[in-house]
Amino acid sequence: MPEVFSISFENKATALAIHATHLDNLKEYLRQLGLNSPAPVIVLVGGAGKMESEQYEIQKRFFAEVLVELAEQVGAIVIDGATDAGVIRLMGNARAARNASFPLLGVVPEKLVYIPGTIRPENTTDLEQNHTHFLLIPGSNWGDEIPWMSQAASLISATLPSLTILINGGEVAYRDVAQSVEAGRKVAVVQGSGRTADVLGKTIEGEQLEERATKLVQSGLLFKVNLYDNSSVVLQQLLSHYNQEQ
Template sequence: MPTAGDGPRVQRLAHPDDTVRARALRLPRGRPVLAVLGPVEALGTDLAATVLPVLRAVLADVARSDSVVVTAAADVGVTHLVGLAVESLEGRRPRLVGVAPSGRVAAGDTEPGEGEVRLNANHDTAVLVPGSRWGEEVPALFRVVDAVAGTKRPVLALLVGGGAVARAALVDHLGRDRPLLVLAGTGGLADEVAFGGLGEDDDLAVLVRSGRVAVVHLDEGADRVVAVLRRVLADRPGAKLHAPVPPPPVWPRLRFRAPEPHPVVDPGYVLDYPLLADAIHEANQVVAPALHECEVAALRARERARLLVVLAIGAGFATTVFAALQVWLGAEPWPGVLLAVSGAVAAVLAVVARNGEDPDVRARAEQLRALYFDHLAAPPAVDDAERDERARDLATAVARYRHEPVSQA
């Protein structure tokens, strides 16, 4: 990983339509790719401060999956935030590749001229394409993506804000039937896509409707963004954005590991029903964390009960073995002692296992899930005052379901 003083290794294409070969550009091959798309202008301070932790979590997870990040190479806009996020990571960092028009960036120690910006120093490689306008690098950017991912590795685009350049890149990306993750609440093109702001006759609107698109609001936190990203980068091209439900394990696990948070509704649901965008966002913020907490508690109790059942069966089997030994050995006293102990243990484990699961926790989870969909089914708020009142009522209901005694009626 280069330091701020070293800068990226610069590779220049002789022609905008040159074939991109990973080996010639000294790029890794056969890796999953995350293409970060966004504005080439600076983000506002408040928005940047909110986006940066999300990018940090995303890039840390990308590094664990040995994926490659492809962005614009210029140290401006969302690419600047990507560089800051990588610089703040501890331990392993992802490989960063940037693509930019050569007439808009200053490479090496050259001072930026008018209309130019520096290359981001945290990138490993910067591929410069002949051109003097932003957007001319987009075809080459996706040739770089193809060279790194090949035909067998997944490619996910993450859209943060964005304008005309991001729109052109998005058309190219979705036209290849590749998945897109939209970070709503970041303004620009991302909010147009997330909240139904695209025109009916817009080609991008058609691609979004027919493509594999997930929407996560910025306020929902980095965990939800990372959860969607993991499912896509772990699968092969053409996989769905939603996670398949795994069959229940035969044997209980001795060490319980809580499952990752997952969307209650499909991440692309907002695109089909934009009027529900606010309600889904509110429910994901207020209800979904409490629902996940209750579901994890219920799963933990169920795993504990299943483990006790298995131990009770084992103790029962031991009781049978010791009974057979008692019959076989006749006057020997020790099989009888072990028979009594194992029988008592089996009886105790059976009683404890019968009461091992916590029905209250499961009931709380079901109540919270019903509350989630009730909130989605309610008519849209007529004004901000009603919306704020509903948000307070929703938080109050969540607190009640989490802490008050469960009704047995």
């Protein structure tokens, strides 16, 4: 079984990490990382590299006033894709700015990222430096992390609530949402954040845009919140899903 090791970043932050090899051993990897079950879970999916720059301040506020606050209030473990871009960077920055206490687990194919303290391979991206834990998985394609993220959420949450939150997103986001639906996990679609989230949000409203979007909405597990609504209103919408399921 692989051993847990520490990653040190330039900002002086450190994180625990493990080289995962087999999905069947995921429960043990999580135990070794100290991410014990049961705990509420937030799965964050969506735009990693193609988000609109003019929305940055709005998105920054949403993460600070809604997502970080949600995680703190429900005592959640947050799971995302680990890289220093898009929604993942916003999550890490918001957690650090708040000096929040919730664990932030990044799940990513090891071949695609640079691990500080090692020789940088070509065509790799940086890990987001405010995460507390990393699960470094097999695979060499973006999206290989999807089943790992979903199963980690199910294992950690156990009988407690979990929720996937979609902000923006491209092609991989459809697979993220489909995996959550397959697991029976509700998905909060942040309308107004662009791309996949907006297509799904409009589909929830009754528009027929893409067949794959319609099929996901027909599951009954998707609901929408609006990026531009008052933060306290959106926070209460999301909190209600944790309170209802407890």
